[in-house]
Amino acid sequence: MLLHSAISYADINLSGYASIVAGKVTEGDEFLADYPKAGVYDSDWSFSPDTSVGVQLTADLNDDLEFVIQAISNGASDYDIDLDWAYVNYQLNSEFSIQAGRKRLPLYYYSEFFDVGYAYYWIRPPVDNYTWQISHYNGLSLQYQPYLGEWDALFNLYTGREDSEDNELLSFLSGAPVDETWKNMVGIVAELSKDWVEFRATFMQGQLDRKVNGIDTDENVKQKFSGVSVNFYFYDFIILSEFNQYDRSASDIHVDTHMLSLGYQLGDYIPHITHSALLQEENLAGGDEDHNTTSIGLRWDYNKTTAVKIQYDKAKDKGVNIPVLGDSETISLGIDVVF
Amino acid sequence: MIILKTNIINRIFNYLATAVLAVMLSHVVVNMSYAEGTTGVLVAAESSPIQKTNILEIRRMYLGLPSSKSLVKNTVINTSDSTVYRMFLKNVMHMTDKGYRRKIVKRIFRQGGKKVKEIQDITELVNYLVENPHDVSFMPEDMAKSTKGIKVVQVLW
Numbered sequence: 001m002l003l004h005s006a007i008s009y010a011d012i013n014l015s016g017y018a019s020i021v022a023g024k025v026t027e028g029d030e031f032l033a034d035y036p037k038a039g040v041y042d043s044d045w046s047f048s049p050d051t052s053v054g055v056q057l058t059a060d061l062n063d064d065l066e067f068v069i070q071a072i073s074n075g076a077s078d079y080d081i082d083l084d085w086a087y088v089n090y091q092l093n094s095e096f097s098i099q100a101g102r103k104r105l106p107l108y109y110y111s112e113f114f115d116v117g118y119a120y121y122w123i124r125p126p127v128d129n130y131t132w133q134i135s136h137y138n139g140l141s142l143q144y145q146p147y148l149g150e151w152d153a154l155f156n157l158y159t160g161r162e163d164s165e166d167n168e169l170l171s172f173l174s175g176a177p178v179d180e181t182w183k184n185m186v187g188i189v190a191e192l193s194k195d196w197v198e199f200r201a202t203f204m205q206g207q208l209d210r211k212v213n214g215i216d217t218d219e220n221v222k223q224k225f226s227g228v229s230v231n232f233y234f235y236d237f238i239i240l241s242e243f244n245q246y247d248r249s250a251s252d253i254h255v256d257t258h259m260l261s262l263g264y265q266l267g268d269y270i271p272h273i274t275h276s277a278l279l280q281e282e283n284l285a286g287g288d289e290d291h292n293t294t295s296i297g298l299r300w301d302y303n304k305t306t307a308v309k310i311q312y313d314k315a316k317d318k319g320v321n322i323p324v325l326g327d328s329e330t331i332s333l334g335i336d337v338v339f
Numbered sequence: 340m341i342i343l344k345t346n347i348i349n350r351i352f353n354y355l356a357t358a359v360l361a362v363m364l365s366h367v368v369v370n371m372s373y374a375e376g377t378t379g380v381l382v383a384a385e386s387s388p389i390q391k392t393n394i395l396e397i398r399r400m401y402l403g404l405p406s407s408k409s410l411v412k413n414t415v416i417n418t419s420d421s422t423v424y425r426m427f428l429k430n431v432m433h434m435t436d437k438g439y440r441r442k443i444v445k446r447i448f449r450q451g452g453k454k455v456k457e458i459q460d461i462t463e464l465v466n467y468l469v470e471n472p473h474d475v476s477f478m479p480e481d482m483a484k485s486t487k488g489i490k491v492v493q494v495l496w
Binding site: 015017054056058068070089091095097112113143145147149150152194195233265 | 395406433435437445450453454
């Protein structure tokens with residue numbers, strides 16, 4: 001009631017984004033285009049795997065207190081409406097702020113705006129690099145944005161947990177309902193950027209619980225994630241890179257992912273080529289995973305809020321014991337808008 | 340055979356020389372347009388209580404980031420003159436238009452906040468500022484001094 005009353009008098013801003021994407025596999029059987037939501041293309045044209053619409057409402061409750069909520073509907077999740085963000089932000093001063101609520105888990109460079117297609121030149125962030133089953137957390141974060149002249153910096157310290165019942169990716173891959181909990185997460189992200197260069201470093205550690213078919217298979221298992229991104233925007237050349245490591249030693253799971261992309265700004269067009277890969281050597285349980293994707297595409301900025309894209313992806317799946325979906329070639333076309 | 344190789348080398352050299360000249364020329368053209376002697380100023384309504392502030396604060400406000408306690412409520416991008424907008428980006432934001440827009444979109448959908456208002460018509464911009472005394476924008480100094488209803492808060496470049 002109090003919140004409703006406060007919002008009635010708040011300065012409210014509405015923003016949003018939409019990505020309408022159609023695609024089909026031209027060679028092979030299936031292509032896992034969106035790992036977190038298990039969005040899969042097959043040989044028929046489909047809009048579901050990559051299409052999403054999001055609406056964000058920001059309410060300034062007073063000069064220092066803000067409420068942010070972002071609802072999203074994804075084709076890969078049968079167009080159900082989910083909450084991507086729902087938190088309150090308290091501005092301690094011009095450099096420090098604290099947030100409490102539900103946020104996207106900032107593991108990877110594109111994690112926090114994964115579905116905002118307008119913000120990057122691909123149809124979707126490079127698939128082999130974005131393969132994790134947990135995308136959100138409920139908890140607290142402390143952000144520090146200091147004054148550094150022409151440089152922009154952001155330090156984000158966060159803690160929280162996420163309980164995912166019938167997790168979309170794990171249930172899809174294992175063929176059985178999997179409940180996954182990431183708890184006691186503590187992470188830090190450091191970003192430093194200028195017009196032509198961006199650096200980002202990320203680290204998170206926590207514990208994992210897992211149930212398969214209602215049976216506990218993992219409990220209090222320690223896990224660590226670390227990653228580095230460096231991006232250059234040098235004259236018209238764009239170089240994007242990302243390197244990540246995931247480690248769950250108790251289960252003998254060590255995963256390396258990376259992405260390297262080159263683009264060229266040609267007026268309103270950006271042709272680009274990208275290679276992404278995931279490698280997990282065979283472990284004591286006999287599990288391995290080894291796949292990579294090479295993509296070429298073109299982004300056309302139709303106007304200041306709309307981008308049109310086309311992309312071709314060639315996926316190679318070399319996993320022996322845990323193949324994902326096999327080799328494939330896929331074509332996709334999309335339109336991204338922000339409003 | 341040797342003549343053929345020499346021809347190919349000459350041709351490659353010519354292409355490279357032409358490319359280098361083109362790049363140098365484009366730099367001269369870009370620098371000429373930046374060198375246009377316009378002084379840019381921060382403007383607000385004549386009745387506005389807004390006072391001179393640090394340029395870094397102005398840059399943060401135009402990025403949609405919190406600034407030290409300031410009387411400015413909203414910043415407005417003036418896109419009525421592409422040269423003035425480009426000079427604002429170069430001298431205050433230190434980034435290109437594409438880089439600026441990329442930062443704004445990322446900030447809105449990662450950290451909340453509102454879009455930065457953009458006005459393309461100079462008459463509309465002046466009327467907007469007059470009606471919103473806590474908002475600021477930028478324009479050439481001579482235009483600001485000769486326009487009724489607005490005042491120069493400070494020189495930006």
